Amino acid sequence: MPVAAAVPASTVKWTRKHLLGLEELSADEITLILDQAEEFKRLAARGETKLKALSGTVVANLFFENSTRTKTSFSLAAKRLSADTIDFSAGGSSLSKGETFIDTARNIEAMGANQVVVRHSTPGAPLLLSQHVNASILNAGDGTHEHPTQGLLDVFSIRERVGHIKGLTVALVGDILHSRVARSNIWGLTKLGAHVIVCGPATLIPPHIERLGVEVAHNFDSILPRCDCVNLLRIQFERQRSGLFPSITEYSHLFGMNGDRLKKSKSDIVILAPGPINRGVEITPDVADGRNSVILDQVTNGLFIRMACLYLLHQRQNPTAS
């Protein structure tokens, strides 16, 4: 059993203590994570699924907002690297007894956590935590701000299918306003040279988003023929109730990916969805389960991306060392 994966052939060294978002990362740093994830995936394919890299360390999952897949994925990633894991969710914790977020994290840290994976409904909460605890913080989604590992696994899945990111046209479709996935995708994809289109109802596109270097569209059919990839963001039903669009049916009619739309697309278009998907709303089953879809690859790749992040934060180089 190897101690750790071979370091990918890159001149860039990982120096960051925390992974708070993709906005702050350079293209080289993003590529470093992708390459590391690829290496882990290669090892797993050879049957080397259990690595000792994080042996003796503790990874805490601190989830203040519901999550199944991200939490499970992080847990498994930590275990694959031989870390001990602590799972902590808001429901069954002292948070319901009035303890503050920061105190909860300090308590977890006092149990010896080296890395804290945090999900929270408030943007900036992981940053706040990084200012109050000594452990490495991994952002597993903060409100509508960022979800860096989701952004990374989406970029990874595209790169894996197409072979590169530079020059691709990628549409993010749906609720951009409330989507941390959209923001992390925008940072990750644009930094690596893709052209990003955000497409959705005008009520769900936030103001001035074009200043992030993306194209804004409201007509899905008109942009579709140009797209190499579409990422279909999950639509939350409560957005309809709060008056942001008239009905799910209309949403699906205007922005849903279905067989007809697939016919108008490039034959090798890559279909992504961060999930959990609403079949028949953002995407119809024939597309979700068809040959253009990488939806399940995304889940698989999420594990390797999270292993790569945990590994790199643990192995980080001291930036002051020469």
Next chain:
Amino acid sequence: MATLLIRGGRIIDPSQELDRMGDLLLEGRRIVGIDAPCPNPDEVIDARGLIVSPGLIDLHVSLREPGNEEDETIATGTAAALAGGFTSVACMSDTRPVVDNRSEAEFIMIQGERAGNAHVFPLGAVTKNNAGQELAEMGQLVEAGVLAFSDGRTPVANAEIMRRALQYASMWDRPIFNRPQVPELVQNGVMHDGFISTRLGLRGMPAAAEDIMVGRDIALCELTGGRVHLMCISTEGAIDLIRRARERGLRISTEVTPHQLLLTDQVMDTFDSAYKVDPPLRTERHIAACIKGLQDGTIEVICSDHQPHSPEKKQRELDLVPFGIAGLETLLPLCITGLIETGHLSWMQFLSKVTIGPARVLNLNKGTLRAGADADVTLINPDVSWTIDPTQFQSKSRNTPFGGRQVRGRAQTVIVNGQVRYRA
């Protein structure tokens, strides 16, 4: 009666457009005048190198007592006022319980007198419990000594209630202070709605929320003939509307805070809760409009919007943190450094916004050095350079984004009722 001579200072009194070297004489609780003969004063203050101003008035502070004494008390809040150069403060009705009845107003006045620092003028609630449903007992509040009405940070959202409040308060010619903001447009917002909020994924509060409510209040002011004071203006649109309304002769006044003039929404990059204020920090364009409004007189008042919060309330997730900055002790140096030294305002213009401007809104016999006015005087050292250090605040709270900032100028000596109450 005891006489106090303030000798050799640069006397600036915007109420008389006066700016000259001279000696100011006080006798008892009244101002006698400038260069009045007084061969043997009981006390002399050497004011050489200092600016002698009418005592500063802060039209918008929250003192938190009763109900939230962990944030501030009337004693600590008025001590902070003195340290900031203020001889009078008008405090919001949003205490617990709310100042919507005579006994609550009288309690605050008594606590103010007991503290013996700055004068305290409690604002009465517009509506019972600041709930926006039924008018508070304004007549009894006036009898207690209340000079104006406000529901604090809570806008009077219902136009019909606002209309009746303006009509009713006009019986005593008292202004309604309203926080102009359409609540449904800023729900769950934490910062200005714009590119930065989009980038950070933070819920935005659009400038239109303020513009719309300002437009409504102007229309209601015209309808009722009442007096409206619009609190904490922050948008270009609102200032344009107010300018035109005042040109038409409507009885509308407004105020702005120093942090609105010095900081943009860009600082939210840090997710630092110290910057979470309401109205939110906006953009350069809005700041330029505020400064123009101050220069041309559309905005008559600069206030601190002092919102003290204990550390445990501010050290939390941004969504849960209450709005506001503890601003009493930083307004004067921030304005000297950020408005006067940068050339935006003259001393005369700036001092009018914290003396005669607010005095006129509350109809006080203050904010002036005319003979017979109340003997409240602030001596300002305009040259001293120092660093803002929140740990040295008189206020019980430390929530400010200005800690560590290099500033110039501060209150040197503060005189209330003819007595020296504070020396730096």
